[in-house]
Amino acid sequence: METIFRLENVSVYFEKHAIKQRSLKYALGTLLNGKNDTRIHALDNLTLAIREGEHLGIIGRNGAGKSTLLRVLTRVITPQAGKVYRANHRHIVPLLELGIGFQPDLSGRENCYLAGMLMGYSRQEIAAKMEGIIRFSELGDFIDEPVKNYSSGMYARLAFAIATDVRPEVLLVDEVFGVGDEFFMRKCIVRMQRLMQAGSTTIFVSHNLDFLVTQCSRLVWLDRGRLVLDGAPAEVAAAYRATSGVPVLECQTSV
Amino acid sequence: MDATSLRFTWFFAKSQLKLKYRYTALGFLWNFLEPAMFLVILSLIFSVVNRMNISDYAVFLFSVLVPWRYFEKVVNSGMDSIVGGEWLLKKMYVSPLTFPLTRWLIASVEFLFSLAVVFVIFAFLKSSWTIHLLILPLSIVPWALFGLGAGMVSAVLFTFFRDVKTLVQMALALLFFSAPILFKPDLFPPESLQGQMMRWHPVTYFAALFQKPVYQGAWPGMIDWLVSFAVGVAFLALGYYLMNRYRGRFYFYL
Numbered sequence: 001m002e003t004i005f006r007l008e009n010v011s012v013y014f015e016k017h018a019i020k021q022r023s024l025k026y027a028l029g030t031l032l033n034g035k036n037d038t039r040i041h042a043l044d045n046l047t048l049a050i051r052e053g054e055h056l057g058i059i060g061r062n063g064a065g066k067s068t069l070l071r072v073l074t075r076v077i078t079p080q081a082g083k084v085y086r087a088n089h090r091h092i093v094p095l096l097e098l099g100i101g102f103q104p105d106l107s108g109r110e111n112c113y114l115a116g117m118l119m120g121y122s123r124q125e126i127a128a129k130m131e132g133i134i135r136f137s138e139l140g141d142f143i144d145e146p147v148k149n150y151s152s153g154m155y156a157r158l159a160f161a162i163a164t165d166v167r168p169e170v171l172l173v174d175e176v177f178g179v180g181d182e183f184f185m186r187k188c189i190v191r192m193q194r195l196m197q198a199g200s201t202t203i204f205v206s207h208n209l210d211f212l213v214t215q216c217s218r219l220v221w222l223d224r225g226r227l228v229l230d231g232a233p234a235e236v237a238a239a240y241r242a243t244s245g246v247p248v249l250e251c252q253t254s255v
Numbered sequence: 256m257d258a259t260s261l262r263f264t265w266f267f268a269k270s271q272l273k274l275k276y277r278y279t280a281l282g283f284l285w286n287f288l289e290p291a292m293f294l295v296i297l298s299l300i301f302s303v304v305n306r307m308n309i310s311d312y313a314v315f316l317f318s319v320l321v322p323w324r325y326f327e328k329v330v331n332s333g334m335d336s337i338v339g340g341e342w343l344l345k346k347m348y349v350s351p352l353t354f355p356l357t358r359w360l361i362a363s364v365e366f367l368f369s370l371a372v373v374f375v376i377f378a379f380l381k382s383s384w385t386i387h388l389l390i391l392p393l394s395i396v397p398w399a400l401f402g403l404g405a406g407m408v409s410a411v412l413f414t415f416f417r418d419v420k421t422l423v424q425m426a427l428a429l430l431f432f433s434a435p436i437l438f439k440p441d442l443f444p445p446e447s448l449q450g451q452m453m454r455w456h457p458v459t460y461f462a463a464l465f466q467k468p469v470y471q472g473a474w475p476g477m478i479d480w481l482v483s484f485a486v487g488v489a490f491l492a493l494g495y496y497l498m499n500r501y502r503g504r505f506y507f508y509l
Contacts, residue, residue, distance in 0.1 A: 014507060022508055024416040071506075075348040078503030100346045105274050114270065117263045118347055 004090060004170055004201050005050040005073055010082030012068055012225075013039040042068040043079065044225035050203065055196055057212035057233060058205045059240055060222035066205045069222065070096055070172050073203065093119050093168035098159035104148035108139060108158055111147055115162050129165050136187075137161035157184055164191050170201045213237050223247050260350035267353070268360040275361075284372075291372075294320060301437055310380040318469035319436045319462045321373050322395070325366035326402045327427055332358040333406020334413045334423060341509040351502050355410050355494075359403045366395075377469075387468035394464035394475065400487030401461065407494025411501055414508050434458035440466075457486045 016038035042065045050056055058066045071077040072084060074094040086092070094100075101115045112133055116126035134143050137157040147155060164171075173192075196202055196215065206212055212219060212233060219236035221228040228247040229236045294317060302312040336354035343349055370391075412419045434456050435442070440463075443449035453459050460482035467473045 022416065023418045024422075025418060027416060076344070076346065077506050094347060096346055101343055103270065103274070106270055110270055113266060114263070117259065117266055118343075118349060120259045122262065123266075 001051040001053055002087065003049055003051050003085070004054075004087045004092075005048070006083075006085040007046055007048045007072070008083040008085075010043055010046045010072060010079045010084060011041065012043040012065075012072060012077055012079045013041045015039055041225045043072065045082070046222075046225065046227055048220065048227065048230075050201065052201055054201055054218055055216045056201075056203045057216035057219045058203065058222060059207075059209065059212065059219060059236070060228075061246070063224075064222040065225040066222055067096070067174055068225075070094070070174050070203065070205055074172060087170075090169045091120060091167075092170040092172070093163060094172045094174075095160075095163045096172065096174040098156050098163075099147075100159075102147055102155075102159070105146050107145060108143040108147055108150070111158070112143075112162055115159075119163070119168075132165050133158070133161045136165060136191075138184075153181065153184070160188055164188075164195065167198070168195070168200055170203075171195060172203045174205045175207065209237050209241070221247075256350045256352050260353050263349060264353045264356050264360070268357045271357065272361055272364060297437065304438075314377060314380050315439065315466065315470045316437065317373050317376065318465045321366070321369055322398045322461070322465055323431060323436055323458075325362060325369075326398055326405075327431075328362045328365075329359050329399075329402030329406045330409055330423065330427060332362060333403070334409040334420060336406070337410045337414045337505060338417075338509060344505060345509055351505055352407075352495075352498055355403065355407045355498075359399075359406060362402070363399060383472065385468075385472040387472055387474055390468050390474060391465070394468065397464065397480075397483035397487040398461060400491050401483070404487065404490025404492070404494040407498050408490065411494075411497040414505055415501075430456075430458055435462055435466075457482060461486075 044065075046065075046069070048069075058069060060066050068077065072079055073086065074092065074096065075086070076094075076096075099111075099115075101118045102111045103114065106114065109130070112130065113123065113126050116129070117123075121129075134140070137143075137154075137160070139154060139158060142150065142154060143158075147158070150158070192202075193215070204212060204216065216233050218231070219233040220230045221236050221240055223246075229239055294313070297320070298309060298313040298316050301316065302309040307315075333355040336358045337344070337351055340351070340354040344351060344354075409419070409423050412423070433452065435453055436458070440453055440459060443453065445451075445454070460479045463479040464475045464483055467475045467479070
């Protein structure tokens with residue numbers, strides 16, 4: 001199986017004092033006073049490979065670096081250290097947040113074009129998908145209203161419909177399921193399962209352990225930017241639960 | 256820049272323009288009202304200062320003021336384009352060039368419309384129309400290159416140092432008031448200090464691209480083309496280089 005992503009010793013860090021930092025005055029100050037080195041590591045020397053057809057779940061406490069990892073995989077963040085390989089010829093669709101690229105004043109239809117183009121589709125391809133998107137999102141005539149007039153459920157349904165009415169070869173998902181009413185949620189999960197059965201590679205970030213255990217073929221546990229455990233979903237989830245997400249020493253040595 | 260980002264840039268710029276003028280039938284005219292006020296006041300004052308016939312002076316002034324305002328707009332709106340693109344740059348991969356490019360496209364379309372409005376005004380002010388006006392589409396090109404380049408340079412600077420905004424605006428004001436836009440380039444004798452300054456001032460050559468065909472009824476000189484294209488291309492190259500050099504760092508400064 002082909003490798004879709006490979007990270008080698010990847011580190012991402014954020015500087016503290018990030019607010020003051022953004023001025024010429026501050027830059028000159030640090031130049032004269034010497035560097036400040038207060039950094040927060042979001043990813044710390046992480047090495048990870050993801051192969052085709054894998055359904056990878058990522059777990060960890062808040063601030064463990066899960067979302068940062070997804071952003072590195074989608075090229076939103078360029079890490080300060082380490083190497084990132086990604087299979088750029090594959091069609092990779094990120095679903096990091098619902099409604100990315102939506103402009104509140106544009107209509108639902110126009111936003112479909114905008115968001116679709118961001119995902120790498122041409123005008124004609126989006127036009128062909130339009131019917132399906134309207135049907136799945138159950139928006140009907142609302143599709144030509146500005147999205148600022150949508151209810152949050154309508155907004156989420158449209159965003160989810162656009163992101164998944166596509167046939168992505170690789171799908172990256174960051175905790176977007178508690179959306180819409182119960183029936184729509186079920187529809188979403190069915191659609192995700194169908195995508196996964198079709199052989200797409202999926203990478204999930206979620207706090208819903210039960211969902212991950214049933215849907216994933218591999219689970220990765222992150223803590224403070226480091227890899228704690230990587231293996232079969234049931235085992236990783238059990239270890240995670242047993243320690244309430246705080247890795248103890250023996251977990252770290254078992255890596 | 257990849258095909259996806261290019262397609263997105265084009266569609267995004269179009270939708271922004273449509274949005275801006277969706278609810279106003281006279282949208283583009285409103286857009287022109289404020290500069291028109293500016294032009295009227297300036298031409299009243301400076302026709303006295305320069306002891307010129309007012310309609311003659313207005314033609315002289317408008318010929319460069321319109322491209323200058325375009326340039327200023329591209330630089331100013333380009334400056335915060337990357338910071339303003341946070342909503343996307345923090346969430347999804349898209350080439351950062353998209354943002355200055357979008358602002359540039361929007362400003363360019365608005366510029367073409369104000370040019371059209373200015374020509375309607377010229378119909379009342381200008382006594383003779385010459386064949387030299389046909390060169391204007393080419394005269395726009397160096398201004399557009401210079402604007403896009405300077406916009407990208409200031410976008411990169413502004414992302415890292417938010418206090419450069421004032422500096423850039425001061426630099427623009429300095430360029431504007433020291434260039435022969437408000438006053439005629441032959442106001443000073445060529446060997447005087449001011450005359451020397453005019454010769455070394457890049458905007459003198461940019462201005463000539465519009466002043467000569469519109470006001471003097473002459474073709475721009477070879478030196479005007481050379482200097483303006485050289486400056487335009489140099490800024491574009493610098494802007495492109497800076498964008499590519501620092502694109503990986505933008506995320507941390509948004």
